[in-house]
Amino acid sequence: MSVKAVVLLLLACFIVSIYTRGNELNNLLFNGDYEFIDLTHPFDNNTVYWPNSQQFIFIKKTEDLGNDDSWYAANDFAAGEHGGTHIDAPYHFYKDGLHVEELPLDKLIVPLIVADVSSKVNGDPNFVLHKGDLDFMINDNMGKPCVIIFKFGWSKYFNDRKKYLGHVDNSDKLNFPGLSGEVAEWITSAYKNIVGIGVDVASIDPGSSKDFPVHKTTSRNGLYVIENVNFSRDIPDNGCTALVLPMKIKSGTGAPLRLVAICPKQRK
Numbered sequence: 001m002s003v004k005a006v007v008l009l010l011l012a013c014f015i016v017s018i019y020t021r022g023n024e025l026n027n028l029l030f031n032g033d034y035e036f037i038d039l040t041h042p043f044d045n046n047t048v049y050w051p052n053s054q055q056f057i058f059i060k061k062t063e064d065l066g067n068d069d070s071w072y073a074a075n076d077f078a079a080g081e082h083g084g085t086h087i088d089a090p091y092h093f094y095k096d097g098l099h100v101e102e103l104p105l106d107k108l109i110v111p112l113i114v115a116d117v118s119s120k121v122n123g124d125p126n127f128v129l130h131k132g133d134l135d136f137m138i139n140d141n142m143g144k145p146c147v148i149i150f151k152f153g154w155s156k157y158f159n160d161r162k163k164y165l166g167h168v169d170n171s172d173k174l175n176f177p178g179l180s181g182e183v184a185e186w187i188t189s190a191y192k193n194i195v196g197i198g199v200d201v202a203s204i205d206p207g208s209s210k211d212f213p214v215h216k217t218t219s220r221n222g223l224y225v226i227e228n229v230n231f232s233r234d235i236p237d238n239g240c241t242a243l244v245l246p247m248k249i250k251s252g253t254g255a256p257l258r259l260v261a262i263c264p265k266q267r268k
């Protein structure tokens with residue numbers, strides 16, 4: 001083989017290796033072994049918002065101007081920060097906490113751990129999760145950054161506002177399950193790698209809470225909170241990656257969120 005041929009061969013190998021390496025992630029994501037699962041409730045005029053906040057208002061303004069070439073469609077909406085599937089930035093309950101647009105992407109695209117406590121909740125709106133209920137150690141993703149979402153089994157009530165919140169329009173009478181302050185203290189002190197905590201109910205504190213200890217503890221420790229997660233589909237309790245991508249509202253205390261999990265396909 002001539003020197004020129006060897007040089008060309010080496011160059012070809014080099015280009016192929018760069019191409020292969022550059023596509024490793026895409027090859028992995030799109031080889032049919034993974035699926036993208038939406039954990040977001042849709043936003044419309046019935047989406048659950050906190051009783052005293054701006055509810056989601058969708059103003060339909062589609063226009064058909066009369067012939068095929070003149071179709072035009074665009075709508076308006078208005079909404080509070082904290083309703084439907086959404087994120088709470090630490091600033092929501094801590095004045096020195098990050099605003100929503102300041103949350104770094106490397107804390108928003110992270111491994112997802114699901115802690116399914118729905119069998120303990122068993123549909124009881126008065127259930128409060130205590131450390132003693134977690135008879136399994138929290139899967140801590142071996143100390144690497146992750147978000148943990150507690151599944152109370154409440155997503156299925158989302159379209160029944162009274163059942164989901166416990167009361168339709170009075171924030172003093174809300175009644176749904178949540179975490180205890182004790183669990184929040186435990187997670188934020190023992191699991192420093194957990195960057196955010198989610199729930200499939202309207203608030204991470206129980207509906208009856210008046211002083212919001214879980215919000216205060218998570219905010220003070222720099223964790224974000226995800227509320228109203230949509231678990232209409234089962235997902236593995238570990239092995240998925242969460243895409244926690246809120247609307248980038250400048251100085252926002254929270255924001256509507258498109259929450260997606262990239263999960264290994266379940267073999268049938």
Ligand SMILES: [Zn+2]
Pocket residue numbers: 081082083086087088227254
């Ligand atoms: Zn919120």
